[in-house]
Amino acid sequence: KLGDVTRLYNNSVKNDVFLITDDKAVKCNGVLLAARSAVIEKMLRNSEVIPANQFSDDLPGLMDCLQLVYGASVVVCKNNYRTIFKFGNLFQIEEIKDIVLTWAAEDLALEEFWQVYLDLTKLDKNGTSA
Numbered sequence: 295k296l297g298d299v300t301r302l303y304n305n306s307v308k309n310d311v312f313l314i315t316d317d318k319a320v321k322c323n324g325v326l327l328a329a330r331s332a333v334i335e336k337m338l339r340n341s342e343v344i345p346a347n348q349f350s351d352d353l354p355g356l357m358d359c360l361q362l363v364y365g366a367s368v369v370v371c372k373n374n375y376r377t378i379f380k381f382g383n384l385f386q387i388e389e390i391k392d393i394v395l396t397w398a399a400e401d402l403a404l405e406e407f408w409q410v411y412l413d414l415t416k417l418d419k420n421g422t423s424a
Contacts, residue, residue: 313360314343316350322360330363331385348384352377362390370397379414391418 311324327344328335337344349356355377358368362378370378375394382390391414398410 311338311344313346313349313356315346315353315356318350318353320346320356320360323364327363330389331387333385348380349377356381359390362393363387368393370394375410376413376417379417383418 309321309323311322311327312319313322314320324338328338334344336342346356349359352374355374358374359378359381361368368374368378370393375397379391379394382388382394394414395411398407398414402410
């Protein structure tokens with residue numbers, strides 16, 4: 295379980311790194327991001343920019359992802375599942391990917407589940423939609 299550290303979510307003193315989209319910089323807690331993702335930890339150790347350009351067209355979805363990283367509950371739905379899964383896939387956060395798969399298995403009819411599952415399988419293989 296990711297654990298609840300949501301008190302850090304809007305803490306401007308503790309938020310020390312940025313996720314950069316095409317037109318927005320989202321301030322985050324670097325230690326927490328690194329603890330959740332070995333990919334982000336490596337980027338921070340190497341002073342690399344944490345890429346978030348592929349989330350530029352879905353800033354609310356990116357914010358949902360960050361809330362999950364901070365341990366908050368987020369309602370997964372048809373509007374945000376792809377963004378959340380893509381975030382988990384890009385930064386190799388299996389717990390976030392599992393949240394989406396659990397939602398799909400519990401909340402969707404069997405035929406719709408398989409459509410979503412196949413979509414997510416494509417995302418998991420190449421990080422983007424086919």
